[in-house]
Amino acid sequence: MNPYCLSENTQKKKYMYLHLGNDVVIKTEDIIAVCDLDACTVSKKTRDYLSCAQKRGEIVNVSYELPKSFVVCEEHGVRKVYISQLSVKTLGRRELKMKN
DSSP states (O other): OOOOOTTSSOOEEEEEEEEEEEEEEEEGEEEEEEEEEEHHTTHHHHHHHHHHHTTTTTTEOOSSOOOEEEEEEEEEEEEEEEEEOOOOHHHHHHHHHHHH
């Protein structure tokens, strides 16, 4: 996979990717939110959001292990919610490693 594409001004743009586990990789620029599943599902609004996302077919289970986080992404107007076994802290460390 080539990490470069031509932008409108014909300059090459380099994308950064975040590995969510089990061969699932997303572009960091598509990330809207990274949330701790235990902390966020205390809120009824978050539970309702995840329930609606599941009904709309937006949920992608990255692993069938105990989920620890969910990542909300939008690419080309299509929203997906990735359920991951990795903690928010681990995902954050992975992103920091890429930036350095």
